[in-house]
Amino acid sequence: SQTIHQWPATLVQPVGSPLSLECTVEGTSNPNLYWYRQAAGRGLQLLFYSVGIGQISSEVPQNLSASRPQDRQFILSSKKLLLSDSGFYLCAGTVNEKLFFGSGTQLSVL
Amino acid sequence: QKEVEQNSGPLSVPEGAIASLNCTYSDRGSQSFFWYRQYSGKSPELIMSIYSNGDKEDGRFTAQLNKASQYVSLLIRDSQPSDSATYLCAASNNDMRFGAGTRLTVKP
Numbered sequence: 001s002q003t004i005h006q007w008p009a010t011l012v013q014p015v016g017s018p019l020s021l022e023c024t025v026e027g028t029s030n031p032n033l034y035w036y037r038q039a040a041g042r043g044l045q046l047l048f049y050s051v052g053i054g055q056i057s058s059e060v061p062q063n064l065s066a067s068r069p070q071d072r073q074f075i076l077s078s079k080k081l082l083l084s085d086s087g088f089y090l091c092a093g094t095v096n097e098k099l100f101f102g103s104g105t106q107l108s109v110l
Numbered sequence: 111q112k113e114v115e116q117n118s119g120p121l122s123v124p125e126g127a128i129a130s131l132n133c134t135y136s137d138r139g140s141q142s143f144f145w146y147r148q149y150s151g152k153s154p155e156l157i158m159s160i161y162s163n164g165d166k167e168d169g170r171f172t173a174q175l176n177k178a179s180q181y182v183s184l185l186i187r188d189s190q191p192s193d194s195a196t197y198l199c200a201a202s203n204n205d206m207r208f209g210a211g212t213r214l215t216v217k218p
Contacts, residue, residue: 043211049205090153100156
């Protein structure tokens, strides 16, 4: 079965520091991959999605970027974090058009 | 702007009642539609998927899709306290987009 691995579970970073969150997928090949952010008590904001290696669609212009160096690896990055980047970050991948989520990273920028 | 909108709630129903959750989407190119359940602090989990017009039933859950009206709904029959959660609607044209969610509380 497919599994979305995402780490770390929690992260506290100072304003202005860099960020790298990695997500890997097991059990399927050529998945669509997604990064979402969820503010407390709010819905899922689509940040980036990828339909293949090196193919990234950006939904929200901001100081975040994403890369897909391998078929089952999706990375979310920032050169300088802002306070507003705090939130619950979720990686997800599709298998047979159904979306499965990783366990999420709770990011606090202080 | 491609959007998915849900009735914001919160929605409260007594145990054993039917809970009705509604969703509309703006992108007519959307081909796939989903309902997810999310408990506080956890990742969303898939409840149902629906791809064609009409009803789809799975146990106590029934999803309804009307592409002409760009409308998706979820009915939960015989609601249980364990159904208390936030329910997220999603529509996809490769770009899986979610609504803001509806918080459901089932009171014993």
